[in-house]
Amino acid sequence: MRILFVCQRLPFPPNKGEKLRTYHQIKYLQESGIDVEVLAPVESESELRDAGELRDSLGLNVYPIMRKFNVFNYMKGLLTETALSVAKFYDSEVQSTFERILSTVKIDSVIFSASSLTPYWWRMSQTTDIRAYCDFMDVDSDKWHQYAETAGFVMKWIYKREARLIRELEIKSCVSLERCFLIAEKELEIIANFLPDNASLPLAVGNGIDTSEFYPSERQSSFVLKEHSSLEFLFVGVMDYKPNVDAVLWFVENVWPQIVSKYPQARFRIVGMSPIPKVIKLADRKGIEVTGKVNDVSEYFRSADIFVAPFTIARGVQNKILQAMATGLPVITSSKGAEGINCKHRQDILIADEPDTFLASLDFLLEGDHFRTISQHARQKIVEEYSWEKHLQVFKQTITGELNESS
Structure with a gap:
């Protein structure tokens, strides 16, 4: 054939x-x-x-x-x-x-x-x-x-x-x-x-998801919660695509100032090719880096602590969320971002549609053993269901x- x-x-x-x-x-x-x-x-x-x-x-x-x-x-x-x-x-x-x-x-x-x-x-x-x-x-x-x-x-x-x-x-x-x-x-x-x-x-x-390419790093596997102030947040995507642009703009305007206020050394990396001027300008904000095109995006997944995907516009399944889950990277996303993914809130992903609930989800993630359990459940979900x-x-x-x- x-x-x-x-x-x-x-x-x-x-x-x-x-x-x-x-x-x-x-x-x-x-x-x-x-x-x-x-x-x-x-x-x-x-x-x-x-x-x-x-x-x-x-x-x-x-x-x-x-x-x-x-x-x-x-x-x-x-x-x-x-x-x-x-x-x-x-x-x-x-x-x-x-x-x-x-x-x-x-x-x-x-x-x-x-x-x-x-x-x-x-x-x-x-x-x-x-x-x-x-x-x-x-x-x-x-x-x-x-x-x-x-x-x-x-x-x-x-x-x-x-x-x-x-x-x-x-x-x-x-x-x-x-x-x-x-x-x-x-x-x-x-x-x-x-x-x-x-x-x-x-x-x-x-x-x-190719789990031989996207897998947890030793740093993520042994994550400890004693250094909240240096948390690294990540978003990955083509940065002239409207849903991606809208997502990072919403996050920076509505959530990032409160995060930096509470965790002064926090960083937010926006990784992806073709960033438009509005996205490039975000790098002027405290703690934000806009990388442009990178050779190996999986390295950025493995060096981050939390993946954010606050989509206001979305269709289908977001590969970037599946990739984050495969690396054991806890994901905080919107309801639209979670559509199409077989996931449960506060079990293998965190879902938040408003700034207050986004920040509450971050607080929940950093309490007790939640980071570790959500990370493990996310990775297990990908291995079992997303080959x-x-x-x-x-x-x-x-x-x-x-x-x-x-x-």
Whole structure:
């Protein structure tokens, strides 16, 4: 069997949410004896080299297409009633390469890594018997609705337009494609509310964590509570992505001053590529460091004491929270951040939506043996329930037809 992955971004190196998920899907299928080919846009010479590393490390064919984003893509999208997510990533050379591969290579199934990529399929969907799937990951239309709730007039209009057009793509995909996938059961509840009767409900395929990469350090394993004043807090994420930006801004404005007042030597590290000016400026505050891109994010997990993820906007499962839990790093997050993760408040995670409850959660964590027990429970939860192999079995079985044969 041969599968073609059409990716929104090159899934290598696997250093952020969507890349991680797609990379592990590809790796799992390839190691299961399925031939995998990858078609993805690249935007630099370094990404071209990354494409070569992906090819060599997993032993598969990679078709990297060099593209440069043009602002006129957005203008064309606005004029043609096209979702801006589609306009941003659509590329005519990707389209022609996609059609050439399908006409010259024996491909059994195509997997799109985002709903915004499905327009590549519609032009030829009636002339082929190849099966097509889409990994939505999250219900993106709902994310755009969330953006609109707090935006100003112009951006509210843009976000609402994007939500409507992406929802149309999500519906069309669930009606026309073989099957679609989402990360979490919570996402299924959301999409079920607007799918028509002739649409297939997507399957939930959760994310996993590589526990050989994310594991507790000796420092975390032997954490003692005698030096509260030097606590190190951590947030990890791409720092031009609105949900991440909103989360750290909320934390710094609403919680950090009280923490520094109580623990004067406390530090807050914001780790991740592409920090926007508002995030960079946070480094002017006492105890805050903004790193930008780092070579090995796992080192920062192992050197921290507490992971914070106070999301005001979120969809799907937050890989960064799973990574923190895998390293035994206690997590304080919002209700939205905890969505999709099988976790219990004050057992293997702490959930807080307001500044007062966030600070109360920190106090609870530093009382008695709570830090140690939550750290241990978090790590155990990941080991037992969040392996990639466990979550990707149903993904493989669906694409190969094994699930239908056994049902």
